[in-house]
Amino acid sequence: MARSQSEELDRKKLMADPIMVTTIAVLIAFLTLFILYPLAILLVDSFYGGGGFTLDTFRRVLAMPNFRVAITNTLRAGFLVGILSTAVGLLFAYVEVYVRVGKFVGGLFQVVSMLPVVSPPFVLSLSMIMLFGKAGLITRFLLGIYDNNVYGFWGIVIVQTLTFFPVCYMMMKGLLKNIDPSLEEAARDMGASRMGVFVTVTLPLLLPGLGNAFLVTFIESIADFANPMIIGGSYDTLATTIYLQITGAYDKEGAAAMAVVLLCITLVMFAVQKYWLEAKTAATLTGKASRGRMLIEDRSVTVPLTALCSLAALFVIVMYICVPIGALFPTWGHKFTPLTFKWFGQVFGRYHGLQAFRDSFVLSLISAPITALLSMIISYLVVKRKFKARGFIEAVSMLAMAVPGTVLGVGYIRGYSGGLFHSAQWPVFADGGALHGLFPKGLMGGIYGSAAILIIVFVVRSLPTGTRSGISALRQIDKSIEESAYDMGADSFTVFMTVTLPLIKDSFLSGLVTAFVRSITAISAIILLVTPQFLLITVQINEFAEKGSYSIACAFATILILITYGSVLLMNVAIRFFGTSRAFKEGE
Amino acid sequence: MAKEKKGVRLDHISKIYRDPKTGKEFYAVHDTTLEIAPGAFVTLLGPSGCGKTTTLRMIAGFESPDEGEIYLGGEPINALTPNKRDTAMVFQSYALLPHYNIFDNVAYGLKLRKMDKETIRKKVLDILALVGLEGMEGRMTNQLSDGQQQRVALARALVIEPGVLLFDEPLSNLDAKLRVTMRTEIRRIQQEAGITAVYVTHDQSEAMALSDEIIIMEKGVVSQIGSPQEVYYRPKNEFVADFIGDANFLRGKFVRRDGQNAVVNVNGVEVLASGAENAAAGAETVIVLRPETSVLSDEGYFPVKVIVSSFMGAYQLYHVMLGDNKLIIHEYAPQGKKIYAMGETAYLRFAPENAHCI
Numbered sequence: 001m002a003r004s005q006s007e008e009l010d011r012k013k014l015m016a017d018p019i020m021v022t023t024i025a026v027l028i029a030f031l032t033l034f035i036l037y038p039l040a041i042l043l044v045d046s047f048y049g050g051g052g053f054t055l056d057t058f059r060r061v062l063a064m065p066n067f068r069v070a071i072t073n074t075l076r077a078g079f080l081v082g083i084l085s086t087a088v089g090l091l092f093a094y095v096e097v098y099v100r101v102g103k104f105v106g107g108l109f110q111v112v113s114m115l116p117v118v119s120p121p122f123v124l125s126l127s128m129i130m131l132f133g134k135a136g137l138i139t140r141f142l143l144g145i146y147d148n149n150v151y152g153f154w155g156i157v158i159v160q161t162l163t164f165f166p167v168c169y170m171m172m173k174g175l176l177k178n179i180d181p182s183l184e185e186a187a188r189d190m191g192a193s194r195m196g197v198f199v200t201v202t203l204p205l206l207l208p209g210l211g212n213a214f215l216v217t218f219i220e221s222i223a224d225f226a227n228p229m230i231i232g233g234s235y236d237t238l239a240t241t242i243y244l245q246i247t248g249a250y251d252k253e254g255a256a257a258m259a260v261v262l263l264c265i266t267l268v269m270f271a272v273q274k275y276w277l278e279a280k281t282a283a284t285l286t287g288k289a290s291r292g293r294m295l296i297e298d299r300s301v302t303v304p305l306t307a308l309c310s311l312a313a314l315f316v317i318v319m320y321i322c323v324p325i326g327a328l329f330p331t332w333g334h335k336f337t338p339l340t341f342k343w344f345g346q347v348f349g350r351y352h353g354l355q356a357f358r359d360s361f362v363l364s365l366i367s368a369p370i371t372a373l374l375s376m377i378i379s380y381l382v383v384k385r386k387f388k389a390r391g392f393i394e395a396v397s398m399l400a401m402a403v404p405g406t407v408l409g410v411g412y413i414r415g416y417s418g419g420l421f422h423s424a425q426w427p428v429f430a431d432g433g434a435l436h437g438l439f440p441k442g443l444m445g446g447i448y449g450s451a452a453i454l455i456i457v458f459v460v461r462s463l464p465t466g467t468r469s470g471i472s473a474l475r476q477i478d479k480s481i482e483e484s485a486y487d488m489g490a491d492s493f494t495v496f497m498t499v500t501l502p503l504i505k506d507s508f509l510s511g512l513v514t515a516f517v518r519s520i521t522a523i524s525a526i527i528l529l530v531t532p533q534f535l536l537i538t539v540q541i542n543e544f545a546e547k548g549s550y551s552i553a554c555a556f557a558t559i560l561i562l563i564t565y566g567s568v569l570l571m572n573v574a575i576r577f578f579g580t581s582r583a584f585k586e587g588e
Numbered sequence: 589m590a591k592e593k594k595g596v597r598l599d600h601i602s603k604i605y606r607d608p609k610t611g612k613e614f615y616a617v618h619d620t621t622l623e624i625a626p627g628a629f630v631t632l633l634g635p636s637g638c639g640k641t642t643t644l645r646m647i648a649g650f651e652s653p654d655e656g657e658i659y660l661g662g663e664p665i666n667a668l669t670p671n672k673r674d675t676a677m678v679f680q681s682y683a684l685l686p687h688y689n690i691f692d693n694v695a696y697g698l699k700l701r702k703m704d705k706e707t708i709r710k711k712v713l714d715i716l717a718l719v720g721l722e723g724m725e726g727r728m729t730n731q732l733s734d735g736q737q738q739r740v741a742l743a744r745a746l747v748i749e750p751g752v753l754l755f756d757e758p759l760s761n762l763d764a765k766l767r768v769t770m771r772t773e774i775r776r777i778q779q780e781a782g783i784t785a786v787y788v789t790h791d792q793s794e795a796m797a798l799s800d801e802i803i804i805m806e807k808g809v810v811s812q813i814g815s816p817q818e819v820y821y822r823p824k825n826e827f828v829a830d831f832i833g834d835a836n837f838l839r840g841k842f843v844r845r846d847g848q849n850a851v852v853n854v855n856g857v858e859v860l861a862s863g864a865e866n867a868a869a870g871a872e873t874v875i876v877l878r879p880e881t882s883v884l885s886d887e888g889y890f891p892v893k894v895i896v897s898s899f900m901g902a903y904q905l906y907h908v909m910l911g912d913n914k915l916i917i918h919e920y921a922p923q924g925k926k927i928y929a930m931g932e933t934a935y936l937r938f939a940p941e942n943a944h945c946i
Contacts, residue, residue: 002654003604003613009652012667484683484741487648488697488748489671498696502687 014387019493023377028389030374031396034460038411039263039403045256045414057257067258070241074222075265077156077237082218084161086210088312089168095309097176099302100295108313115320116166118564120521120538122226122545123557124159127322129231130332130550137322151233159227162316164220168213175209175281176202181293194301208280215273219266223404225524226538230545238262239406239524246410246528256414259407270402323561327554343555351544351552356535357559363451363534364519367458371515374459375466376508380500382467383474384482385492401464405524412457412529416448449531457526458519465518466511473507474500506575513571517564593626593784594661594674594751596647601656603642603808616642618808619655624752624786624801626661629778631787631795634805635831640788641756643805647786648754649673661751676745677754680761682737684729690716690740691725697748715747718777735766742774746781753778755787759794771797792832796820804828820878822863822944829876829946836882836915838875842867842945849940855911859889859938864945873945879918881942884908884928888935894928910936 015021046057061067095101096109131138132150139148179202187197225239232240242262246255296302326332328339347353381387382394447453477500485499486492501508523538530536537560544553603617617639624630632640645651647658649670657664665673676697684693691712698708716725719739729737738758745753758774759767775798778785789795795802796816804811804819804827812824823829826837840854842864850864852873861875884892884906892915896907904922908915915936919925928934 003606004654006603006652006654009666013649013652013669016667016669016672478681478683480679480681480683481685483650483670484677484679484744485685485696486670487650487675487677488744489700490696491669491671494700499685 010386011388017492019491020385024381024387024389024393027374027378027381027393031393034456035396035400035403038408038415039399041415042256042259042263042407042411045253046260049253057253061254061257061261064254066236067241070236070238071261073153073235074237074239074262077153077160077228077235078218078221080157081160081164081221082214084157085165085168085217086172086213088161088165089170089213090172090206090210091305092165092169092309092312093172093176095305096173098293098296099305100297101302101306105306105310105313108310108317112313112316113166113170114568115316116163118517118561118568119320120226120541120557120560120564121163121224121523122230122538122541123323123561124162124319125155125227125230126541126545126550126553126557127319127326128155128159130322130326130554131319135332149233151231152235155231155233156228156235156237159231160221160224162319163224163227164217167220168217171213171216172206172209175206179205185294194296194298208277212273212277212281215269215277219269219273219402222262222266222269223406223524225404225406225527226542229542238265239404242406242410243528246413252410252414255410259410262404263402263407266402266404266407267399274398323554324558327551327558329551332551343551344559346552347555347559351540352535353556353559356537356540356556357563359534360520360537360560361563363454363536364458364516367455367462367519368512368516370455371459371462371466371519372508372512375463375470375511375515376501376504377496378463378467379470379474380496383471384479384500397464397467400460401468405461405522405526406528408457408460409525409528412453412525413448416453448529451534453529454526454534454536457529458515458522461522461525462515462518466515469507469511469514470504473504477503505578509571509575509578513567516567521560521564592661592751593782595626595628595784596622596624596752596786597659597662598622598643598647599657599659601643601646601653601658603639603646603651604654615808617646617653620805620808620810621656622803622810622813624784626784627782628800629775629785629787629798630801630803631789631799632803632805633789633792633795633831634811635790637807638805639808640790640805644677644754644756644786644788647752648675648677674751675754676748676750676752677756678738678741678745678758680757682729682741682761684737684740684744686729688729689725690721690727690729690732693729693740694725694744694747697744701748711747712743715743718746718780719743720773734762735770738762738770739773742777746777746783749783751784753783753785755785755789757789758787759789760791767791767794774798796832802832804831806831823876823946825946826874826876834879834916836877836879836917838877838910838913838943840873840875842869842871842873844869850945852945855890857889859943860940861943861945862941867945876944876946877915877938878942879916880920881938882915882917883937884917884919884934885926885937886935888937890936891933892936894930894932894934897928897930908934908936 047053047055049056092109092112096106128150130136132148133139134146134148136148136150139145183205184197184201187201188194192200222237223239224237225243228235228237228240229243236244238258239262242255242258245251245258327343328341329335330338330340330342378393378397382390382397447456481503482495482499485495490498521538523542526536527539527542530539537556541553541556541560544550544556598620601617601620602615604613605616606613620639620643632643634640642651646653647660649665649668649672653666657666659665660674685696688696694712694715695708698711703711712725713722716722719742721736721739721743724732724736729740732740741758755774759770762770771794787795787798799816801813802816802819803813806827812819812828814822819828819832823832823835826835829835829837838854838859840852840859843851843853843858845851846860849860849862850867851858852861852864852875854875859875864873867873880903884894890910892908892910894906894908895914896905898905899922902920904919904925904927906917906919906928908917
């Protein structure tokens with residue numbers, strides 16, 4: 001048996017479609033150049049030295065005590081954050097799905113699940129310091145403790161747990177809703193207590209899902225740069241150590257080797273999560289609930305659970321509110337009245353606030369539509385088309401999900417300020433070379449330090465999220481709808497524009513906003529690549545928080561939250577008016 | 589729809605798939621050669637997994653054959669993409685574009701052909717009238733019943749005047765009554781439009797009611813091609829006999845010819861049957877008996893024991909045992925006829941033309 005003829009024919013059919021071929025070629029080039037190449041250069045950097053293959057760089061960094069400490073620090077914090085986030089997320093999800101709660105509590109839950117989406121990554125670190133630090137509102141002024149130290153292990157764990165548990169909550173909620181209530185009713189019917197049902201039925205069904213949530217948070221925690229930077233104090237994690245190695249010690253090879261170590265850890269966990277646990281979760285919880293669940297109304301259960309969740313939710317909300325209020329106090333920790341806008345004045349007057357907002361805003365605004373469109377195209381190709389390079393495109397897009405921002409940042413520095421595309425290594429581009437006039441900095445060398453590289457980093461960092469939501473949106477659409485359009489005589493491009501895109505308009509719009517919000521709040525990769533001619537809000541916040549100017553940092557952060565919250569509101573309005581019309585949604 | 593009707597020819601077509609679980613390759617369609625005449629209504633019939641839908645999708649261009657060549661109106665079309673082929677498909681799930689109204693759904697293919705607005709409008713309204721959807725053009729697809737959605741899908745395929753119309757189990761999502769109405773409609777519209785149609789179904793009564801010719805497939809191979817009467821009365825093998833309608837099988841040995849008839853020895857009794865024109869004396873043969881043409885009476889070829897006897901209204905249903913071979917017999921219009929009760933012994937009779945040897 002040989003399938004060569006059909007492969008040959010499929011190739012011919014693909015080649016008859018020049019727009020498709022061009023799109024695929026451009027995508028492959030983009031993914032190779034901006035995801036694979038920077039990662040490959042890290043490997044070259046860390047394994048190449050003195051004219052050949054060497055493990056010296058790894059020996060050197062592994063001999064550094066601070067790096068060895070950073071590895072254990074990172075894993076310890078990640079492990080605990082993973083467990084705590086999963087537990088808190090499960091609690092919230094259980095209460096929402098199983099327990100009858102009032103309108104107010106339901107509203108609290110909504111807010112809690114929304115907040116991390118719209119807030120910059122280090123907001124919780126800021127408020128943690130302002131509430132519980134040495135001059136903390138709660139520690140010093142409420143409790144009279146003068147020497148509380150929030151910096152370090154526990155600071156990171158608490159802040160990261162509060163940051164990441166909403167993700168677990170949303171994941172768990174999806175899973176719990178898929179459990180068929182009759183399974184639990186059958187167990188109840190056979191005489192199990194409510195606790196018994198939870199332990200013998202619900203929990204075992206959820207187990208792979210819990211593992212999944214744990215690993216997702218574990219990876220997030222390990223890759224997190226902003227929180228350890230601000231609240232870590234002397235507790236260095238891998239991300240911050242790499243950052244300091246390259247910005248402080250100018251040791252690019254060492255940083256590259258460290259980045260490879262961090263990348264390996266996240267890749268292994270990502271592989272376990274993606275290919276083992278996700279499949280298991282899907283296998284145990286395939287069915288849709290056949291009908292509604294009888295909610296628990298027993299007060300001995302509802303009251304304590306609801307109270308616990310409400311307290312936690314309120315705590316999270318207070319943490320977030322603390323930032324805008326902090327920006328209004330005259331001097332945090334000393335003088336609380338009268339409220340003043342002087343810090344906002346300083347942001348715009350002394351600290352080039354307007355330029356920072358303009359730069360962040362414009363760069364994110366450019367990158368968002370590129371990201372949204374790219375991720376929809378990738379999802380379309382991955383879900384709806386079959387061709388040879390599909391596996392490559394899918395794998396590299398997924399790979400980007402597992403790459404921590406810091407690693408990508410180091411890769412970009414090494415890849416575009418030096419490396420393959422730098423003039424010095426290619427005679428034709430070097431001084432006196434044939435192409436020197438055209439490319440004085442080498443083929444791609446010119447993009448280092450330009451706005452283009454910042455935009456590309458924004459795109460690459462948001463691409464996996466967009467692709468994931470695009471893929472799940474497209475999987476819901478019957479394949480034959482697109483086939484029918486194709487069959488009527490439309491080419492691939494027309495099918496994509498007139499059928500696919502209109503059908504996933506909601507997903508596209510929300511992808512647009514998510515990409516924008518992720519870009520404008522991004523820090524981990526961008527902080528390594530930004531050059532002085534660009535001022536970015538997140539970098540400013542980080543700088544002022546580092547210096548201890550919390551009020552200025554809060555003022556910056558407040559305006560950032562307003563921008564992101566505003567764009568999410570705008571998205572909801574846009575979806576209502578321009579989104580997939582309600583008329584046909586109900587018909588599905 | 590004055591366009592030229594096109595025939596379809598499949599020349600030694602095979603399609604190989606890989607089983608995702610075992611990784612083994614297998615033939616979904618194996619060495620299939622077919623000739624579909626212009627203007628004919630041809631059905632691909634078979635159980636699920638027999639390769640009928642794969643064959644249809646190869647004609648449409650969604651799948652590429654691994655061996656052989658497909659011709660449409662005499663032109664080889666293997667390398668053409670679906671949008672370049674002169675075919676139009678009616679999908680099982682209707683596959684209407686949910687963000688367009690009925691008019692725009694039907695006009696979609698015409699707009700791609702860059703026709704002017706007035707022509708498009710006229711063609712769309714004409715075709716909607718043909719399928720019985722006048723005045724519905726402004727509705728959204730989810731405001732239609734299943735049957736109406738199916739009509740839109742049909743109109744959308746017809747309006748671009750394809751050389752061949754392809755149907756992929758179009759009625760299987762409809763309820764039983766509607767299915768019967770719609771199949772009459774489909775046949776009427778196909779005749780009025782005078783278009784070549786290839787229709788995939790696993791429902792044998794649908795195939796019988798619609799087709800000029802039925803192609804029965806089993807495990808990727810064509811079992812028999814013939815008119816509905818041919819495949820029903822003169823099935824080529826037990827699979828076809830069993831798949832089309834109900835069938836009883838009597839195993840025996842061919843003895844000799846007797847005029848038009850064949851004499852077959854079944855359980856030591858010589859019976860008269862039809863077919864087996866080229867059989868040699870002593871050859872193993874199987875006689876196919878349809879339940880409605882076999883008769884129980886007080887005399888006949890064999891004594892049989894009645895194990896079930898139920899009144900079904902239109903007919904009396906019998907299950908009888910001939911040795912350890914269970915036969916099913918339908919005695920139509922039973923009123924006034926002798927009814928055998930459970931446990932009684934009766935004799936089986938049949939006319940030679942109703943006993944086909946395979």
